[in-house]
Amino acid sequence: MTCGPYRTLLFDLDGTLAETDSLHLPTWVEVLLPRGIEVDQAFYKENISGRSNAEIVRDLLPGLSDEEGRSIFEAKEASFRKRAVDLEPLPGLLDFLEQVKNRGIMTGLVTNAPGENVGAVLPALKLQDFFDIIVLSEEVEAVKPDPAPYNEALKKLDLAPEEALAFEDSVSGIASSVAAGIPTVGIASTQEPDKLRKAGVFMVARDFTDPKLRALIGA
Amino acid sequence: MPKALLFDLDGTLSNTDAVHFPNWIEVLRPYGVEVTRELYEEKLSGRVDRRSVEDVLPDLSEEEMDELLEREELRARQRSSEIGPLPGLRGLIEAGRRRGLPLALVTNSNEEDAGEILQPLGLHGAFDPVVYPQDGEDSKPAALPYEQALESLGLSAEEVVAFEDSVTGAQSAVKAGIPTVGITSGHSPEDLLEAGVSIVIGDFIDPALYDFLGWE
Numbered sequence: 001m002t003c004g005p006y007r008t009l010l011f012d013l014d015g016t017l018a019e020t021d022s023l024h025l026p027t028w029v030e031v032l033l034p035r036g037i038e039v040d041q042a043f044y045k046e047n048i049s050g051r052s053n054a055e056i057v058r059d060l061l062p063g064l065s066d067e068e069g070r071s072i073f074e075a076k077e078a079s080f081r082k083r084a085v086d087l088e089p090l091p092g093l094l095d096f097l098e099q100v101k102n103r104g105i106m107t108g109l110v111t112n113a114p115g116e117n118v119g120a121v122l123p124a125l126k127l128q129d130f131f132d133i134i135v136l137s138e139e140v141e142a143v144k145p146d147p148a149p150y151n152e153a154l155k156k157l158d159l160a161p162e163e164a165l166a167f168e169d170s171v172s173g174i175a176s177s178v179a180a181g182i183p184t185v186g187i188a189s190t191q192e193p194d195k196l197r198k199a200g201v202f203m204v205a206r207d208f209t210d211p212k213l214r215a216l217i218g219a
Numbered sequence: 220m221p222k223a224l225l226f227d228l229d230g231t232l233s234n235t236d237a238v239h240f241p242n243w244i245e246v247l248r249p250y251g252v253e254v255t256r257e258l259y260e261e262k263l264s265g266r267v268d269r270r271s272v273e274d275v276l277p278d279l280s281e282e283e284m285d286e287l288l289e290r291e292e293l294r295a296r297q298r299s300s301e302i303g304p305l306p307g308l309r310g311l312i313e314a315g316r317r318r319g320l321p322l323a324l325v326t327n328s329n330e331e332d333a334g335e336i337l338q339p340l341g342l343h344g345a346f347d348p349v350v351y352p353q354d355g356e357d358s359k360p361a362a363l364p365y366e367q368a369l370e371s372l373g374l375s376a377e378e379v380v381a382f383e384d385s386v387t388g389a390q391s392a393v394k395a396g397i398p399t400v401g402i403t404s405g406h407s408p409e410d411l412l413e414a415g416v417s418i419v420i421g422d423f424i425d426p427a428l429y430d431f432l433g434w435e
Contacts, residue, residue, distance in 0.1 A: 161317070162313060162317060178319055181317060182317075183313070183316035183317050184319065194373055197319070197321060197372075197373075199319075200318075200319030201319055202315065202316040202317075202318075202319050202320055202321060202322065203316075203321070203347050204347070211344060212344040212347055213344075214344065215343045215344020215345065216344065
């Protein structure tokens, strides 16, 4: 029986450890403006947020060859990585993770982000080498909302789903962890709490300063 | 199947009787009062306040009464932490979390007292949202506390299930239109059914509860 304190925590990256939309948005502005597409906040939410690069480029710039498409999103990711040095962790994250480590709780990162981006974002958050395991969707060859990335994390740690606790900020991420059977906490950094509850989280926190989260790790 | 579970605190999460009966035996012994089962059930179970103790010990000064009540509270808290949550509660919370259900607390205790009850049970922070009594607003048995919980969950009454051990608590949830489970840790099944609960269980291990929730 668990119900806390949990012995393993699994974290999404974008939007959960740090608010990265504000870097992705100007990056898309930079990449798409030369092609005659003006990206603003509303356009970003509607057409870009939460979708894969391949889908975005196919929809917004139809008629490009695969190779042209790839070169666009490679340019986009390179530009994102340059901006990543300015990233800040979500409020309370580093304190929370320090308590996690002090209690001997295992941690994993489970993300759809490309490996190169993870390599740029974690050092910016001072979290390089922090996680016991990292699962990249590109290695599992299935992206969230598929449960495969979370299933892979459980397999690597040799855990049953109810022994772990997941942290997610997006509907597709929550769909993935919940389908893997893992109790999930919603971080309402980009979405409304109600939307996260409907997606299947049992608890919502604005960020990691919320004292409810400490109770889950027995702090 | 319910979309959220709403819990009362004292008596619903822990076994009130197992705490308070031995507790009153201990606390009243120095005053020469022998607490029998009859005396306990008649005067001291359920919501105990200054007046119910005055009934048993009419000659205490105000200061002595304060001291007695303080001692009673302290020892009750210590007993709660030893006894822990009602059997099956942790399993129910875990099963609810995996189903993504918000677990709310609807209590007549204030924030400080609630924290002191939840902490020794290992349930501090397990509930969100938590509805505490508001100054000047109706508390249980009025429907208001449960209506406030429904509002902050964005759910309607028939979409949730409430757990209550007391008649006044059950009345509050039932008046709000919520299907309610009665926990017989302090009151008789008859009293709870009369208050309108849909089903009575002794603790959270009872498989009838899982049938009632529609869970496998």
